[in-house]
Amino acid sequence: MLPNLTREEILRYSRHLLIPDVGLEGQRKLKQSSALVIGTGGLGSPVSLYLAAAGVGRIGLVDFDIVDVTNLQRQIVHGSSTVGLLKVDSARRRLLDLNPLIQVDAINEPFTKTNAMRIAKSYDIIIDGSDNFPTRYLSNDTAVFLGIPNVFGAIYRFDGQASVFHATQGPCYRCLFPEPPPPGLVPTCAEGGVLGVLPGTIGSIQATEALKMLIGIGSSLVGRLLLYNALDMSFEFVTLRKNPKCRVCSPEADIKELIDYDEFCGIPGRDVHDGSAGNEWDITPLELFDVMKESNPPLLVDVREPHEQQISSLPGAINMPLGAMASHLSELDSAREMVLFCKAGTRSSRALELLVGAGFKRVKNLKGGLNAWAKEIDPTIPVY
Amino acid sequence: MKYYVDDLLEVQVTGSTVSQAITDLTTQYPTIRTHIVDNQGKLRRYVNLFVNQENINNLDGLDTSIEESDKIILMPSISGG
Numbered sequence: 036m037l038p039n040l041t042r043e044e045i046l047r048y049s050r051h052l053l054i055p056d057v058g059l060e061g062q063r064k065l066k067q068s069s070a071l072v073i074g075t076g077g078l079g080s081p082v083s084l085y086l087a088a089a090g091v092g093r094i095g096l097v098d099f100d101i102v103d104v105t106n107l108q109r110q111i112v113h114g115s116s117t118v119g120l121l122k123v124d125s126a127r128r129r130l131l132d133l134n135p136l137i138q139v140d141a142i143n144e145p146f147t148k149t150n151a152m153r154i155a156k157s158y159d160i161i162i163d164g165s166d167n168f169p170t171r172y173l174s175n176d177t178a179v180f181l182g183i184p185n186v187f188g189a190i191y192r193f194d195g196q197a198s199v200f201h202a203t204q205g206p207c208y209r210c211l212f213p214e215p216p217p218p219g220l221v222p223t224c225a226e227g228g229v230l231g232v233l234p235g236t237i238g239s240i241q242a243t244e245a246l247k248m249l250i251g252i253g254s255s256l257v258g259r260l261l262l263y264n265a266l267d268m269s270f271e272f273v274t275l276r277k278n279p280k281c282r283v284c285s286p287e288a289d290i291k292e293l294i295d296y297d298e299f300c301g302i303p304g305r306d307v308h309d310g311s312a313g314n315e316w317d318i319t320p321l322e323l324f325d326v327m328k329e330s331n332p333p334l335l336v337d338v339r340e341p342h343e344q345q346i347s348s349l350p351g352a353i354n355m356p357l358g359a360m361a362s363h364l365s366e367l368d369s370a371r372e373m374v375l376f377c378k379a380g381t382r383s384s385r386a387l388e389l390l391v392g393a394g395f396k397r398v399k400n401l402k403g404g405l406n407a408w409a410k411e412i413d414p415t416i417p418v419y
Numbered sequence: 420m421k422y423y424v425d426d427l428l429e430v431q432v433t434g435s436t437v438s439q440a441i442t443d444l445t446t447q448y449p450t451i452r453t454h455i456v457d458n459q460g461k462l463r464r465y466v467n468l469f470v471n472q473e474n475i476n477n478l479d480g481l482d483t484s485i486e487e488s489d490k491i492i493l494m495p496s497i498s499g500g
Contacts, residue, residue: 076500171498234499
């Protein structure tokens, strides 16, 4: 039995009620429905805003991060007034301001195999707004095991992808990507950048698909993948089909419960997000400052993209972007002491792993990268 | 991926199968090869190739025949959000 709408709701949603395909019944369906948004960042922002505006009765927000000023270039559910707050609280505040007639659950936890089923089981639909592969596989598998749709979106620089994975009707995420790329191969938005409005486009598409599914109208993206490129404003659609040997959603599935997704994606236990390669491989900004005064200082290797050098740099550094490093190893002298650096130490940590794997031993990672150098040694260098 | 092909979004390639097209692509732009296929020449499991919107896994894989007017989409997985 669908809930009735109050007079206040009828007024608020009048523009929905005027559409024959939505009408009173469609709006009542939205009131009754619930959506779980994984991530309140670039994608989660527009998704949650539009679902709230539309009157989805209950929206769950999962994130464990804090609002940072660098988020505000694209994470439009947050604001300068909420920098420093928990993201889920910041988003909840904004959503309830937009629409106080709905319920918003702020779930300040990382989405993991331990809590995913418990969190997701009371929702009708999952919207994947996460920013890493382990969580994407987790969201997918959770949706498959619960039999609910997983509205997928992913972004990088100018490229966006969107689809709806619903294993009871079509393929799941693993049908398309049985395995993730090796860690570090695909840059994150923090490492490679993203056009701020890009998640707005893809997130709005995710919200559209979610609303269509919840109301039960239109043709969804189940079985199709949208490939969007903002530079040439192209929208391509490719066909997706169920993998008859999918490990999670096929009759031959051998994965019947949530797994260790960090292990599956090859993510080491240590936290690479702190810009550290491990104590024995790190050099702090202060240590590097001292060592650079010596008669035979180490070679500084900047593993960022060439255009980043215009923002900040260290004198005398050579540039060897991480993405091209594997094919330029012969240009580096393994007998020479080297210090690798990047913006925050993440890419240089990965570069270090690459070099160590290739037999280099006299190599260090500048812990925390140029941002840490700016903080501790040279405040004239801009942080970004 | 366009990073490895001089920032082009589209590259002209020749070949009568997808495998030959990839060989032509990696001859033109060698640094992209390792991102598409492994040392045995098998397609990386995190890369999908579509010929005219159909995944080659649902056709004849790398042996899928192609014609001059066909469009091959090379799609890596991305995870930004």
